[in-house]
Amino acid sequence: MTAVDPTSPARRGRGRPGYDQAAVLRAAVELFNRKGYDATSIGDLAKELGVTKPAIYHHFDSKEDLLRLALDDALDELTTLVSNASRGNGTAYARLRDVVHRSVEVLVAHQPSVTLLLRIRGNTAVEQEALERRRWLDDRLAALVREAIAEGALRDDVPPDLVSRLLFGMVNSLVEWYRAAGTYDAATVADALVTIAFEGLTRRA
Amino acid sequence: MTAVDPTSPARRGRGRPGYDQAAVLRAAVELFNRKGYDATSIGDLAKELGVTKPAIYHHFDSKEDLLRLALDDALDELTTLVSNASRGNGTAYARLRDVVHRSVEVLVAHQPSVTLLLRIRGNTAVEQEALERRRWLDDRLAALVREAIAEGALRDDVPPDLVSRLLFGMVNSLVEWYRAAGTYDAATVADALVTIAFEGLTRRA
Known part of the structure; x- marks a missing residue:
């Protein structure tokens, strides 16, 4: 993972529009801390970011991978x-x-x-x-x-x-x-x- | 609420069989800490104690009342x-x-x-x-x-x-x-x- 300006919530990664890996991970950590890891689904994370679930799976294999x-x-x-x-x-x-x-x-x-x-x-x-x-x-x-x-x-x-x-x-x-x-x-x-x-x-x- | 021996998980209260108010509250706090308050329902608490939901509502009006x-x-x-x-x-x-x-x-x-x-x-x-x-x-x-x-x-x-x-x-x-x-x-x-x-x-x- 490359360093990402933490003040910039949305970034483009690998030439693909949307959030890059670091930005998705940051949002996941924030959501895990807010709702609890067990209570958070990939669907919740996609909803939080306003993207589809496949957009998350483009970067990560699973919720455990993010964790x-x-x-x-x-x-x-x-x-x-x-x-x-x-x-x-x-x-x-x-x-x-x-x-x-x-x-x-x-x-x-x-x-x-x-x-x-x-x-x-x-x-x-x-x-x-x-x-x-x-x-x-x-x-x-x-x-x-x-x-x-x-x-x-x-x-x-x-x-x-x-x-x-x-x-x-x-x-x-x-x-x-x-x-x-x-x-x-x-x-x-x-x-x-x-x-x-x-x-x-x-x-x- | 009266003081209850914390080493005794199940007690009879008000002549009713099952758990008394203090024992239900103790179990609720333990469950809120383990699962998170938002993620815990009265149904979860009843299941944890092996009682029906009305047995919980006998002592408490709502989940917020327990909290x-x-x-x-x-x-x-x-x-x-x-x-x-x-x-x-x-x-x-x-x-x-x-x-x-x-x-x-x-x-x-x-x-x-x-x-x-x-x-x-x-x-x-x-x-x-x-x-x-x-x-x-x-x-x-x-x-x-x-x-x-x-x-x-x-x-x-x-x-x-x-x-x-x-x-x-x-x-x-x-x-x-x-x-x-x-x-x-x-x-x-x-x-x-x-x-x-x-x-x-x-x-x-």
Whole structure:
């Protein structure tokens, strides 16, 4: 898939009139998030776009095909990010701060597909596979937290698995309230989140 | 509605055989969370419980009636909590720490109905009203954050509205991962969350 200007809802692809693959996928993700994946049909998507069902099948084999591409959009960059953080140079503490900051930026850049990823329940093989990839990410991040505690850089009076859950729970909460058109850009939100999580809200003398 | 032992799925109510009002409501909330409110019918609920539709209508006028009671279950206790925190004695800082701690405990005690509250999108009048009550809570909590910053107790280098969003985003994330049958009780999770949010993860000498 080629990059598409997200401000342009309708595009021509492969010389065929109508919506190109990226625009259909964007509309599908938006509809899955609004109505739920299970409750959305290819017919609903065609109706939403004002095209026929064959116009959708021109680009995608099935509804699951659309879901797989959307979830890969969310997971591929996060997987690269977390892999690099797990085996990078520097202290675990520095790598953890950095991966939290970058994950906020990835989440903002891919908000619709990450929203979908966080809402799937595992009813299909594609969803199961995505949830397995999510668990892999969670496990790597939890291991990085434990490594930073073992270094003595992170507080050790909170159970490590609660640290991981709460820290990335705060990151994931962004899908519910962050609006790209709002007041704060991704870097400002990432700075705020890292400051709160690592330094705490209490003012120090 | 009277309190019902949550470990007992089927109960007799008002001398009528079958499920009592509380048990039907619990099953409805579980189904709304699993399938989505819009996609769930009274017929689906009857099928789930293995009863007829009139057995549901014996207790509730409509699907919206079930939704209203479920959302009130989530909102009533949170509203009392936030009202008390807004006008209580003590510093804003102490009241904010306390309301964060208590909101974790309320969320754990009412996890299914709070999950529903956090997922509704405002498609019906009942949902609109609940979202309005949620906004009232968010506004009061944001005001308490600003008050704690003005006192000089909370750091002032992060925009106050980002503090509110991220702090209560971390609290709300619990609905996605907390399991009552798991390792940690509500008080332990509340302590961990308050420690991370106010003291930060970085270990201090």
